[in-house]
Amino acid sequence: MSDVSFDSTNCEAIVRRMWPHLDGALSEADRAAITRHLEGCGACSSHFTFAQSFLEAVHEAKPDPADFDRVLGKVVRALAAEGFVKTP
């Protein structure tokens, strides 16, 4: 397992890589080592689960679509003064 860039038995080393792991930004070897560690470590696993729930909540947090319609109307009116004609 020389491809792994950290001590995968060390919980702190695992948690240090939590965000890049959840963002899919680690090498395949590092990602696999973390996955193996999480399978056997409830403490680390709970941190990752909490963080993943947070990311999912943020990803789904979007303003009301009606709010965008209001902004769109404002923008299209301003563009119309420049000669813009919106097409469907």
Add this chain to the structure above:
Amino acid sequence: MAGTIRTDPLFCYRMGTSHPSLPEGSATESSSATTSATSAPSAVQAVSVQAIQAARDAEFSAIALPLLPTITRIARALARDDADGDDLVQETYLRAYRYWHTFDQQTDCRLWLSAICRNALHDMRRRTRHEDAVEDAELESLAAAQVHKAARAVGLEDMYDRLDLGPAIVKAIGKLDPIFGEIVVLSDIEGLSYDEIAVAVDVPIGTVRSRLYRARRQLQEALMVYALDAGYRNV
């Protein structure tokens, strides 16, 4: 060449060379560039100008306007105020429309518009952007684990699963430092990679990571406060 212009309006208006990051008024409007090809515009040229404008408007409607929700989120994160953010969206789209001929359709229009948005904000505020120190980004992962422990200690471990935090998250992102809020929107809402954000924001990847992780921790802390204020405790 007049024949080329009449038969290929898209090519015509894409012959401009201005860039949206340049100050306003520094570019020649594509339509006037077309008509100035000869000293006395004919009726045929007038028709071609209309065709050019119609083609530009159709492209702009199909490509740029559907991205308004994305740009609104970015603008509000940058402006830290919905009203200012909406003004910034309007300014962004006005500039994008004026310089639409410079947009390369082989590239991601979100990134092009977000760059215009950032330049517009800079011009509007005339502020000097401070460069944050790139600290050990991994420390923020450790800090996030501490946030989790604190949440567990006060009965908030399952708050993301049991509470509708959407409005609170939108509000909390708006309260972040703009340089953090922008990256959270690009990463965690729009789904851009570290590499893509580094290009869009024009900072090193290490800075992207540092800002993103710190912003997430600040958001987590803000949401804990919100949940506690709302009286939620699963104990």
